[in-house]
Amino acid sequence: MESLGELLESMKSPAFRRRSDQIADHLLKHPLILSLRAEHPELDEKVLRTNLSRLYQYVGDHENCEQCPGLERCPNDFQGHYSKLDVQPVNGSQEIYERKAPCSLQIAKNNEDQIRKRVRSFYLDERALNEGYDEVEIMAKDRLRAPAVHQVFRYIQDTKENGLSPRGLYLTGSFGTGKTYLMCYMLHELAKEGYTGVIVYMPDFVEDLKSMMQDGSKVKETVETMKNCDLLIFDDIGAENLNPWVRDHVLGAILNFRMNRKPTFYTSNYPLDGLERHLSFTSKDGEENHKGQRLMNRISPFVDASQLFGENHRGKV
Template sequence: MESLGDILKAWPSGEQILRIAEQKRTELLKDPLIISLRQKHPALTDAAINVNMNRLHQYVSEHRNCSQCPGLDQCPNDFAGHYTMLQVEDMNGTAQIIDKKVSCKKLRARQHENQLRSRIRSFYVDDKALKRNYSADEIIGNDLERAKSVGELLKYIDRTKTEGLTAKGLYLAGNFGVGKTYLMCFVLQELAKSGYSGVIVYMPDFVEDLKVLMHEPAKLKETVDLMKETDLLVFDDIGAENLNPWVRDHVLGAILNYRMERKPTFYTSNYRLADLESHFSFTNKDGEEHHKGRRLMNRVAPYVDELVVTGKNKRGKL
């Protein structure tokens, strides 16, 4: 075990500390960033430099960290996702160095992604579908068979970005696993970039959950109001749910009745649009009710354009 005397002897003396500090100062002043700063602001005196050595050191070290960025989650800077910028301002005839924290590109990109995601709510839809980074080239390239329907989606997106929302949405029909939900998530993400809010609802699970919400009127009203007011509403896999009269007439009917002249509603389904009425007409309680099926269908069909999505079953690949 070392004695206290041995430890004290190992510590650098005052002269050694000054020598080390002077060496660090010399190295710092030779750094290209500091050379550039002094060239840009020739009014900076040696005294101003000496007073701000800590600021200069942090400025240089954080820029070095950023040049070898290990990723936002492992950011070594004092304030994660930020780096120090220096400004030189004239104060009473003397150049003063002012430091400020600036967010980096990676942080701004993450904040932008989070902002987009905050505009989209999902009910019973896998969050992975909404967190993907979509691109039109990838979507077409994954399956050229659906190029035509993707083209129509892109036209719809461009038209909405240019002209704003209309009351007309889209009805994506197709076989299992051809990517209908995938395509609708792409639409929601693209329009979220223009500030539009969206909700996507997986119908089979939503209808089952409504049976519980019947006994929680405040939560039910909050959910229905959200679906009424959101800019873009997607009913995913409509036709796969087990309807009862209350869900059909008092929930779906109320939502669609509110939206049909105001905001677009979108659907994905294994049914063609013309076949959806028979699904709406049958409930597990009252059997066939053609009049009520037609009434609900009258709030769907006039307010969508049908797109048939073809292609291969990609379940487990998207």
Template sequence: MESLGAIIKQWPTGKNALQEADRLLGELLGDPLVERLRAEHPELDRETIRLNLNRVYQYVKEQRSCSDCPGLDRCPNDFEGHYTLLSCETVGETVQLNDRKVMCNKLRTRQNEEQIRSRVRSFYVDETALSQGYSADEILTSDLKRSKAVMQVFQYIDKTKESGLQRRGLYLAGSFGTGKTFLMCYMLYELAKAGYTGAIVYMPDFVEDLKMLMHEPGKLKETVDLMKETDLLIFDDIGAENLNPWARDHVMGAILNYRMNRKPTFYTSNYDLDMLERHFSFTNREGDELHKGQRLMDRVRPYVDTVLVTGHNKRGV
């Protein structure tokens, strides 16, 4: 349907214009939407509809568009993602017809999804892992060999939703391509829907970028503070990074020291905890530093439950 203004421009002038207006009024009065509106508001008479012809026409036009919605990006309504809703009220002896714009379900869903995504930050991790929809059934059944690990993650999500943010996190250990990162992204997405903020950090790239951030103290502080304060922090593929003493002691140490006993930290790794400790105890610059590796692990080991993720390598499939 065209806009009423466009239709009026095509009308003849004078008496014929009045006839066209009466014809349009008759069409609207016979429309099922208007008939239903009048059944809900018996006080809505013909004259009131005639005086509010533009409102009634807009209402019918937009309701029809919504009933055959072409999608939010191609919304034909004047105000994208909204439709006109009419209501009646009687003031003295006068019947007033009021209109208002109402957000449609598709726009409401989109805004909810954008709000969820805004709660999650990604550092060097593929954004599609966080933006796509997830099916719990598919995650559970796609690889039955990892079903025990999946159930542990599901239980953690449920516990957080029921009783609030936990102090302990999870340490997902397993071989390449078994879906550890995917499970953590699923957890972030589900808990973001519950209102929690989160960040996932791909450790090999993060440690490399720290070398540049050393010369940008303001940006470094902003990054570290975000990782300290976010509700859920995931260090992805920890143990694969080329660690140096400064990154280990002054960045990782500071973040984990702040978060322990406050907020949960999560990890994915191809190493178990003992292997990770050996990794932390050796740097290319200073060689073997067992006590410093142990000191960092004191901020990891007591604050996680280990989840062994087994299954098939899904990369390249």
């Protein structure tokens, strides 16, 4: 390997100097540098040559951006960012400063990350929240879904225009018609407006609550999160195996706090009257109609119900 002394000596050679001057001359004639000089005529040749490394970085980043291979394969030194140059007077002379600015792809990713931070899921496949949404595809996928889809779209638009309402939605329908997908779409769209949201897959949530009964602090933290988020969705309610404690002291407490304050949403295979029968029965105490009615009195008056018709699309490409 060449020693440092030999390397430094080679840099003094006329050939090395000629090559360096050729690179510098070519760089100073680049359209981006000519545009910089036109914008800042106060920049003289000496200042430019003193800042060749910054100019080289500036040009290289912009050339990479012109042939952008995508954010994940960004070749710039600082992924998703490119160099910008600022010219400022310092002690009577001009100085060139380099700073990094995010590209449009990085800005879009940052915005999407902020949106996702506003949405939290319990026991739901994260792909349902992260796969992206296409309004045209939502409408065209199954025309039988159109009335319910329009209702969700109207809810989103009304919230954007008028702010959050204490009324939610109750989507009922058979398996695989897209109830969860529509609710995730709604969360995503309203998260863009700054609203926080939680979606809870009820069967797994209830089972986990049973194991948390002895951990009061964890239960309290979970319940407080659900009480205070802007939008709360109970996904697949009616499919869980309830016990009296979960129904009366957890679910009841959450709904009692939210009614007349913040909207709660539901997806279910049951219509509202069928859900009441489900909530009236627990594995421990059997049927208790008044308990189911008490809970439904905190659900039915605060939702607009809509049936989602359509085919079962699970497993279809």
